[in-house]
Amino acid sequence: MTAALETVALGKRYGRQWALRDCTLSIPCGKVVGLVGPNGAGKSTLLHLAVGLLRPSAGTISVLGVRPGSGTDALARVGFLAQDSPAYARLTVAQHLRMGAWLNPSWDGPFATRRVRELGLVLGQRGATLSGGQRAQLALTLALAKRPELLVLDEPVAALDPLARREFLQTLMEIVVIRNVSVVLSSHLISDLERVCDHLVVLVGGGLALEGDVETLLRSHHRLVGPRKDTSAMPANQTVVEASDVDKQSTFIVRTDEPILDPTWTVSPLSLEDLVLAYMRRARDDAASIPAGLAVAR
Amino acid sequence: MIRFAWLQSRTQALTAAVLLGALAVVAAITGIQLSHLYSSFVASCHTGCELATTQFLSHDQFMDHALDLVALLAPALIGIFWGAPLLARELETGTYRLVWNQCVSRSRWLASKMAVVGLVSVSAATALTLTITWWYRALDRVGTNQYNVFDRRDIVPIAYAVFAFAAGALIGAVIRRTLPAMATTLGVYTFARIATTIWIRPHVLSPAHKTTAFNAGQVGITINGTANGPVAHIAAQGSGPPNSWTLSSHVVTNTGHVPTPAQLAAFAHQYCPGPGNTRIGGPHTCINQATKTFRLLVTYLPANKYWTLQWLESGIFLAAAIVATLGCYWWITRRIS
Numbered sequence: 001m002t003a004a005l006e007t008v009a010l011g012k013r014y015g016r017q018w019a020l021r022d023c024t025l026s027i028p029c030g031k032v033v034g035l036v037g038p039n040g041a042g043k044s045t046l047l048h049l050a051v052g053l054l055r056p057s058a059g060t061i062s063v064l065g066v067r068p069g070s071g072t073d074a075l076a077r078v079g080f081l082a083q084d085s086p087a088y089a090r091l092t093v094a095q096h097l098r099m100g101a102w103l104n105p106s107w108d109g110p111f112a113t114r115r116v117r118e119l120g121l122v123l124g125q126r127g128a129t130l131s132g133g134q135r136a137q138l139a140l141t142l143a144l145a146k147r148p149e150l151l152v153l154d155e156p157v158a159a160l161d162p163l164a165r166r167e168f169l170q171t172l173m174e175i176v177v178i179r180n181v182s183v184v185l186s187s188h189l190i191s192d193l194e195r196v197c198d199h200l201v202v203l204v205g206g207g208l209a210l211e212g213d214v215e216t217l218l219r220s221h222h223r224l225v226g227p228r229k230d231t232s233a234m235p236a237n238q239t240v241v242e243a244s245d246v247d248k249q250s251t252f253i254v255r256t257d258e259p260i261l262d263p264t265w266t267v268s269p270l271s272l273e274d275l276v277l278a279y280m281r282r283a284r285d286d287a288a289s290i291p292a293g294l295a296v297a298r
Numbered sequence: 299m300i301r302f303a304w305l306q307s308r309t310q311a312l313t314a315a316v317l318l319g320a321l322a323v324v325a326a327i328t329g330i331q332l333s334h335l336y337s338s339f340v341a342s343c344h345t346g347c348e349l350a351t352t353q354f355l356s357h358d359q360f361m362d363h364a365l366d367l368v369a370l371l372a373p374a375l376i377g378i379f380w381g382a383p384l385l386a387r388e389l390e391t392g393t394y395r396l397v398w399n400q401c402v403s404r405s406r407w408l409a410s411k412m413a414v415v416g417l418v419s420v421s422a423a424t425a426l427t428l429t430i431t432w433w434y435r436a437l438d439r440v441g442t443n444q445y446n447v448f449d450r451r452d453i454v455p456i457a458y459a460v461f462a463f464a465a466g467a468l469i470g471a472v473i474r475r476t477l478p479a480m481a482t483t484l485g486v487y488t489f490a491r492i493a494t495t496i497w498i499r500p501h502v503l504s505p506a507h508k509t510t511a512f513n514a515g516q517v518g519i520t521i522n523g524t525a526n527g528p529v530a531h532i533a534a535q536g537s538g539p540p541n542s543w544t545l546s547s548h549v550v551t552n553t554g555h556v557p558t559p560a561q562l563a564a565f566a567h568q569y570c571p572g573p574g575n576t577r578i579g580g581p582h583t584c585i586n587q588a589t590k591t592f593r594l595l596v597t598y599l600p601a602n603k604y605w606t607l608q609w610l611e612s613g614i615f616l617a618a619a620i621v622a623t624l625g626c627y628w629w630i631t632r633r634i635s
Binding site: 082 | 299301305309393395397398399400401403635
């Protein structure tokens with residue numbers, strides 16, 4: 001089975017600045033993948049690489065087994081919802097649908113018309129007068145009606161108010177199930193993704209900080225609270241993601257597939273948000289420590 | 299994709315068609331009046347036609363000035379309003395991220411947009427220059443050297459418009475912002491036109507020469523007192539045959555050579571005595587003697603080279619438009635990634 005998204009040592013550079021570097025991951029089909037990271041982490045860059053808007057500066061990327069941007073075949077199989085859901089200001093909703101019908105051989109006209117009607121969009125309304133939520137819904141309709149195998153959404157809810165956010169993600173999930181598409185969507189808010197994703201990719205500062213199945217990740221991470229201890233005293237099968245000490249007490253976030261046997265620990269599960277934040281902090285601290293390390297080496 | 303490109307541009311195309319149609323109607327009404335005037339007063343006039351000609355030329359000064367301005371500005375407007383926003387607006391508003399994910403390659407997207415709006419531009423420019431050239435045909439025959447209105451008649455305005463459109467598109471793709479692209483397009487187009495007029499147009503065809511006598515009214519002499527006595531600078535204004543383009547005129551000796559400083563000093567010493575540093579014009583021995591001593595060499599482009607020059611200049615601008623179009627292709631498919 002081909003992967004929905006597969007990258008090997010993928011990197012993208014703008015001038016001298018690397019927006020994404022050394023990113024290797026493989027995401028199977030049929031997943032809803034959340035791409036999380038702070039602003040400027042390289043999320044948009046990765047997604048633009050995936051839909052062929054950008055070309056890699058290093059490494060390789062393949063989407064559904066094809067190099068993105070290699071032709072109209074690759075375009076036909078991927079639906080893309082760009083950040084801020086751009087729409088033509090002077091074209092009406094109906095004209096946007098006509099564009100989709102003209103430009104996509106596998107266009108599902110009845111679906112598009114039905115969905116636009118269900119959403120209550122006025123066919124004669126121009127793009128300029130649509131609200132952010134309406135634009136996002138129109139863009140999602142356009143992306144779905146071309147019958148893609150993979151749907152890529154770049155911060156689809158960032159510009160929406162909380163209600164529209166919830167509604168958008170809900171309709172997205174319903175449709176994903178009905179139309180059987182794989183999804184990659186990005187957000188800088190984990191709370192947006194928590195409800196909908198079954199796979200997670202965390203980017204920090206252009207590098208991959210964490211990747212994995214949400215359930216597995218949650219199952220294998222624990223918060224340990226107990227008497228003060230050094231990280232080096234931990235068993236080899238427990239990887240400490242984050243450690244913090246307060247007075248005589250240590251709090252560790254560890255990753256392990258084995259049960260925690262040490263009775264001195266109070267073990268509690270982690271929320272997805274805590275987990276992601278721990279990895280983000282670690283990636284940030286690692287990045288900050290590199291220049292210092294270099295200075296010592298000299 | 300052609301249909302979508304047309305959907306995007308049809309409003310501006312139809313607006314332009316309506317404006318051009320209105321202009322054509324006004325031009326037709328006033329133009330027919332003009333040609334009627336021409337055939338009944340100017341063409342049939344045999345003696346003492348000065349008054350009839352003057353009245354004919356100043357009959358419709360409003361349309362004369364208005365159409366002249368339209369002819370001058372139209373290509374620039376096409377570049378600014380159709381060329382520059384063509385790609386810049388898509389890149390600025392982010393809609394390229396929408397349309398580039400439809401099942402259309404970037405090159406086909408670009409080719410369709412350029413073809414549709416380019417064709418609209420060519421049609422508009424052609425209709426306009428036909429209207430304008432037709433309206434002026436009688437006036438041009440009577441009162442104007444064809445080379446004076448070279449850039450506002452016949453085919454060159456079409457080539458200017460095509461160039462302005464393609465250059466605008468490229469500038470828009472590079473700058474990616476509509477308003478700055480429009481301003482830059484105006485600047486680049488104006489520079490290209492001025493540069494061509496000054497540095498290229500006078501030199502693309504080999505000119506003709508003629509050496510003639512000249513009369514006292516055409517000449518001005520400046521005497522400069524130097525340590526070796528007075529030296530004369532003789533400036534004379536000559537012109538080529540009717541409807542030709544006078545490129546330059548020089549005073550030469552009877553043998554056809556540019557006079558040496560020694561010859562000019564000898565001339566001044568002999569015929570133009572008096573205090574140093576004077577400027578002499580009008581009836582004067584010095585002037586009269588100059589007309590006898592020297593001749594006038596006029597370099598000009600003959601009237602029959604007009605169409606060759608029209609095609610040549612059109613070719614230059616079309617070639618530049620092709621280069622700009624290839625630049626768009628390269629920029630859109632290679633640089634924006």
